Amino acid sequence: xKIHEYQAKTILGKGGVAVPEGEVATTPEEARAVATRxxxxxxxxxxxxxxxxxxxxxxxxxxxxxxxxxxxxxLLGTTLVTFQTGPEGAPVNSVLVEEAIEVKRELYxxxxxxxxxxxxxxxxxxxxxMEIEEVAENTPELLLRESVDPVLGLLxxxxxxxxxxxxxxxxxxxxxxxxxxxxxxxxxxxxxSLLEINPLVVTEDGRILAADAKMDFExxxxxxxxxxxxxxxxxxxxPLELRARVADVSYVKLDGTVGCLVNGAGLxxxxxDVIGESGASPANFLDVGGGANEExxxxxxxxxxxxxxVDTVLINIFGGILRGDMIAAGILAAVExxxxxxxxxxxxxxxxxxxxxxxxxxxxxxxxxxxxxxxNVAEAIRASN
Ligand code: GDP
Ligand code: MN
Numbered sequence: 156x157k158i159h160e161y162q163a164k165t166i167l168g169k170g171g172v173a174v175p176e177g178e179v180a181t182t183p184e185e186a187r188a189v190a191t192r193x194x195x196x197x198x199x200x201x202x203x204x205x206x207x208x209x210x211x212x213x214x215x216x217x218x219x220x221x222x223x224x225x226x227x228x229x230l231l232g233t234t235l236v237t238f239q240t241g242p243e244g245a246p247v248n249s250v251l252v253e254e255a256i257e258v259k260r261e262l263y264x265x266x267x268x269x270x271x272x273x274x275x276x277x278x279x280x281x282x283x284x285m286e287i288e289e290v291a292e293n294t295p296e297l298l299l300r301e302s303v304d305p306v307l308g309l310l311x312x313x314x315x316x317x318x319x320x321x322x323x324x325x326x327x328x329x330x331x332x333x334x335x336x337x338x339x340x341x342x343x344x345x346x347x348s349l350l351e352i353n354p355l356v357v358t359e360d361g362r363i364l365a366a367d368a369k370m371d372f373e374x375x376x377x378x379x380x381x382x383x384x385x386x387x388x389x390x391x392x393x394p395l396e397l398r399a400r401v402a403d404v405s406y407v408k409l410d411g412t413v414g415c416l417v418n419g420a421g422l423x424x425x426x427x428d429v430i431g432e433s434g435a436s437p438a439n440f441l442d443v444g445g446g447a448n449e450e451x452x453x454x455x456x457x458x459x460x461x462x463x464x465v466d467t468v469l470i471n472i473f474g475g476i477l478r479g480d481m482i483a484a485g486i487l488a489a490v491e492x493x494x495x496x497x498x499x500x501x502x503x504x505x506x507x508x509x510x511x512x513x514x515x516x517x518x519x520x521x522x523x524x525x526x527x528x529x530x531n532v533a534e535a536i537r538a539s540n
Contacts (some may be wrong), residue, residue: 174365
């Protein structure tokens, strides 16, 4: 689960990480009041669950409370489109008003789970403020990495090594290594999957501050953090992904035209590849899970069909506990007698009660092509397009 910059900064502040002074505002008047309290030059920052706000006009430097009010007025209620939001953008319902900082250097600091190293990796770069993916791609030598042993934890020398690697000067080595240690603790305490400070700023007066903060919580550990539930902002979530979460279906919206409903994440990934090989592109990833029932299958299919980009649906099921007849009943429940009655659906079904399921679908009036193996799936998608 993602949270806003202002929420992440509150958590960081409590964890001993230096952040600029500021407060969130949801109206222009509140923004003015915060700027008045700060009593100095400020920045007004659109709060959306995406980066790239600076380049998209979502961050405004202001000198007076009136300017803060105007900036908030211009941002609140709009939809901000950045390279990370996709063309549909994200609604700006709040702004963070915080003290403007005199930037001397912009650095990058990020903590993520590295599956290969089986633990947290701390990444840092002197090329802050830039897209770190670009740095990794074009100038990998500028990206410093320290893998943290999960048993030993982050060791003091690792923080110092990063500090020296960034060449921030002897005075800031200790503050930076302390900050890295505190970030690591925040990461662990909250079961984060990502904690990114870009830019980490060295100020003209020689301090280091987290000028931006991106925090993402690991969904599978979220049950341990009921208190963090209040930080959820569903206005920032894709409506179909939100609906899928309620239905307990793992769904990721993509931008192609072939909707897919699959059981098992591995089979779902393979199915995306098959769609790609057919020359089409997938509209989503969807794993309905092994323990699904008829209603869950039906809701998953309704979610897929609600995506206006979908022209064909591919259902690829290897039945175990999830039986073929149950799948067929779910499909019929979602489609028969609805506006989706004539939608093109390609079904590949194997395993428990697959024959029963296929018979049920054949007997229906739906526009269904039944296929036997994955090779035919690609053909059937091509034929239906
Ligand atoms: P993002 O574009 O969504 O990642 O938003 P950031 O919070 O990273 O802000 C983008 C850029 O705005 C930063 O890289 C800075 O260059 C600039 N910026 C943000 N806050 C300040 C500030 O207080 N002072 C100055 N001088 N620049 C700032
Ligand atoms: Mn940033």
